[in-house]
Amino acid sequence: MRDFLSSVRFKILVVILTVLVGFMIMAVYSGGTGQLAAQVISFVTVPLQRVSSGIAGSVTEFFDRFLGASELYDENLRLREELSELRKRQADYETVKHENEQFREVLGVMENRRDLKMETAAVIARDPADRFYSFTIDKGEMNNISVLDPVMTADGLVGRVTEVGKTYAKVVTILDVAVDVGAYDSATRDIGIVSGSIELAADGQCKMEHLPRDSEAKAGSLVLTSGGSLFPRDILIGRVVEVHPSVHGTSVIATIEPAAPIKSVKNVFVVTSFEGQGED
C-alpha cells in the first residue's frame, strides 16, 4: 500500500481524478453546452446509439405485438369505459359543443404555426437512472439546436433541451421537477405554471400550479402554453385529469395528463426558432 502511494501510477491516478473534478467545474460554468471530452466521446457513441436504437425499436415493435396482448386487452377495457363515458356526455350537447370548439382551436393553432422553425430528431438514448423519462436525441449544434429550445411531438409539448453537443442534445421532459412552463386552461383562460412532480411522474403525469383559488378549471379541459421567451404560445401540453385545492388553500392545483406520449416517444420536433424566443 505504501509502495502504491509513492508510485508514479498513484500520481497519474491523482491527476486523472483532478481532471474529472475539473470537468465538473467546467460543466457548472458551461451551462449546458457539452464539453470537449463529452463531444469527443459522443462522436463515437452517437452513431452507434442511432443504429442500436433503430434495431431495438424494430425488434421491440415486433415482440410487443405478442407481449403486449394483455396490455392491449386492458387498454381495450379502459377505452370501452371511456366510450361509455363519452356516450353519457353526448346527452349534454352544449358541453360537447364547447369541447369540440376547443379541439378545433387547438388543431387550428397547430396548422397555422408558421412562425415555428422545427428540426426533426430521433430519440437514441434514455438514461437508466433518470426517473423523469429524459432522453438524448440524434441532433445537436450542427442542426442549429441550442439549449432551452422547446421539444414537442405532433401530439403536444414534451420538454426542452438542456445540453447540446455537436451531434446530440439532451432533453428534459415536462415531468421533470426542474422544468416550469407557463400555461393556461383553454376553457377558463386561467393561467398557471406546469411543472413536474415526483409522485405524478411515475404515472406519466405532471401538475399545473398557481391557478386562482376561484378557478373553474375542471377535468377534461385542455392546457396550452401561455408563451414567453422559453416556449411558443398555444402549444398543447395536455388535458386536466383532476383539480384540487393547494395545501394552504390559496390556489388550485390541476393534475395534467400530457398529450405527448413522453414515456415512449421515439421521434420529436425541436423548435429551433419561434416568435418571442429569448426576449425577456
Add this chain to the structure above:
Amino acid sequence: MRIYFSKIGCTGMNRTATVKFMKYAIYALLLLLLYILQTVPGLFVLFDTKPVWVVPAAIAIAMFEGEFVGGIYGAVAGLLCDLGGFSLFGFNGFLICLCCILVGLLVENLMHCNVWSCLLFVFVTMLLCRSLEYLFAFGMWSYDAGWRVYALDELPIVIYSTLITPPPYLIARGLHRRFEAALR
C-alpha cells in the same frame, strides 16, 4: 491466442506490447458495447427500471487488472454514464474512478477475487453513486415526496445493476485469463 500471435510474427517485447494493447482495446470496446446496451430505449426494462451495465464491467476490470488500469476504466465508465445521463459531467467519472481504485487495492490486499466480491463492490459503488446523486439532485432541495425517488427509483437501479453483475464479470474474467495465457 498464442497461435495467432506466432502467426502474425510477434515476438518478445513487441508481442507483449501488442497483447497488452489488444487487451486494453477490447476492454474499452466492452465498455462501449455495454454503454450502448444500457442506453438503448426500452432494452432490459424491468418494472420501469433499467440497469447500469458499465459499472459492473469497470469493477470487474479493476478486480482483475488492479487499481491503476481499473481506475482508468472506472473513469471511462463513469464518463460514459455522465454522457448518457443528466448529472454533472464528471460526477460519475470521479466516483467510479475512485471506487475502482479502491476495489483494485482491496482485491490486491484483502479480499478474494470472485463473483461474490464483485457483487458486493458493485452494490456499494452503485449505492454510493446513486445516493450522492439523489442527495445533490433531490435531498438538498426538499422536493415533495423526494424520498420516493430514492426508494422507488434509485434503490431499484442499485439492486438491478447488482443483479446483472455476473455476465460482465464472467466476460472480464474470460478476457483476462485469455490474455494472461497469451502473455505467458
